[in-house]
Amino acid sequence: VPLGGLPDTALPPLAHQTLVSLTGPRAWSERAAQNLRAAMLCIARTPPLPLPAVSRIYYATFQATVAALRERGFDCSEHHGDVWRAAERCQWGLGRSLWRLYTWRRRADYATGSIGLERARELVAEHATTCRSLGITEA
């Protein structure tokens, strides 16, 4: 049965490499790279999608941080607060930055406030830089 009304031929096959990276040692950095790419696409497209862009850039940064923590031997869970605190011990300001971005993601995902296009662009630009500083590049 076609998914969502799309013909089967419209669904690209999953590459073997993608399947491996879902659970391998690059699991977190691969997710970060894909979410970083998604955030950039959402904010650059016409018309832009600022709310998904903010949500994706949060997860890109969060996953980039988890990947960096694990690579450097920090032991932490995947709970948001645990990652923020561990990140701050790993790199000054990183945990605070992620903590602040979470509050914008609440606005984007749970309608706790508004986010204008310019604000979304600023957030994506700032945190894309953070992701790249942690070794993540767009998928």
Place this chain on the structure above:
Amino acid sequence: VDQVETLLRALEHASFPHAVAVREANDAELGPVLVADAFDVDAEEVLGVHEHLANVLWAHAFGARTVLPGVLDPSESVAARGEMRADAAWYRPRPRSSGSAP
């Protein structure tokens, strides 16, 4: 010392330049939290003030409840004041003195 009182003292100690309301809330993913919103922040200063607020509150953000810092521009502030619960705790910056030093 109560966590809310600690937050208000931190804001006072930092002479934080904007009013801040601290209130209980329920975060969809974190559960019960304290939300600390800075009010009446000019739109072009929102990200800078947010960073300042986060720096002031970070040391006290993971007590009994996780604290989430927020920033409201003038139009959001008007709406938020109208909806603010009576049990919210307020930090209000001291007015700047206009007099000259003796």
